[in-house]
Amino acid sequence: MPDAIDDTVHTTIHDFNQQIIDEFRANRGRLTGMFENARLLLLTTTGARSGRPHTTPVGYLPDGGERVLVIASAGGSPRHPAWYHNLLAHPEVTVETGAFTYQAQAVPLTGEERDEAFARAVESDPGWAEYQAKTTRTIPVVALYESGDGGPGTINAGSLSEAIKVVHDAFRQELVLLRAEMSGAGSALGAQLRVNCLTFCHGLHNHHTGEDTALFPFLADRHPESAPPVFARLREEHERIAALVAELRRTVDGTATDPAAARAEVERLTVELEAHLAYEEEQLIPLLA
Structure with missing residues (x-):
């Protein structure tokens, strides 16, 4: 009987996760219902025993421009989640953020670094502390470092014109999350919320730098009639935004x-x-059509 119960629970969790995965991919990271304003990504690991890919929606914490953090809470279960065992065996993982898909190296944090990161998580969402209170195991925190040349990964779009909208919508969604988190801040701004703001600033700076150095010259060369007024204004706006970011x-x-x-x-x-x-x-979208 216990095996039958375990199988039923496993099937229910799988079905629930698959619904989230399907909605996440269909809407490029935007979710409805209880996860509407949650920070989620899709993590694909390689099965420790099966060798097959397994995709799981997991909560994450922004952590600067080089990495994000995921927490192997399993809802306070006495056992680590399967995806954690998988990445211990195979640290190379795939991350989907909605706008981007990229390869990453998974590195479990240890000692003070783990404790500091988990404390930030608890400060931003006390639910993490509730999960830790349910179990005697120390809940792992894992850093996901983007592999490759340090670029943003593959944009989940079918064309350059679509890519602009996808990336812009990702910034819009991040602003929605930041503003919601800011509105909930009390008399002091938490450490994780400061990291969220600084991570957003870093990403926006990199995006505008890429446009200034690559996209705008490319389009100006193809469409010289648009170059003087349009790109001059866009660069001026980048400068004003950079001042606000600073x-x-x-x-x-x-x-x-x-x-x-x-x-x-x-x-x-x-x-x-x-x-x-x-x-x-x-x-720009008409120029790229």
Whole structure:
């Protein structure tokens, strides 16, 4: 009888996860229901015994420009989740963020580094502490380092014009999450929320640098009639946004951050960035069609 119960539970979890995976891929990372504002990614590992790929939706923590963190909580189960055993045997994994898919190297954190990361997770969501309280095992925290040349990975789009919209929508969604997290901040801005802001700033800086150095020259060469007015304005907007990003960095990069000041900077950046993204799509997508 216990085996039958275990099989039923396993099937239920598999079906539930598959629904999330299907929705995640269909909507490039956007989910509805209980996970609408959750930070989730799809992690594909290689089975430790079977050697077959296994995809699991997992919560993650932004952690700068070089890595993200995932937590092997298994809801406070006494056993580590299967995906954790898989990556111990095969550290090469595939990560899907919705906008991007990339290969990564999984590295479990240890000692103080693990404890500090888990403390940040608990600070941002007390549910992690509840999971740890349910079990005697130390819940692992794993860093996923992007493999390859350090680029953003493969954009989940079928064309360059579609890629612009996909990447822009990813920034829009991140702003939605940041603003929701900011609104829930109390009298002090938590360490993980500061990391979230700084990670967003890093990603936006890299995106605009790539546009300035590669995309804009490419399009200006193909469409010289659009070069003077359009690309001059876009570069000016990049400079204004860079100044707002720098101010947000200064506001949140410290232990005595004023949440009200941080929220104000995020709102200023949101207004400017949303207008910029809309103008850029209006001007560039037709050039790439």
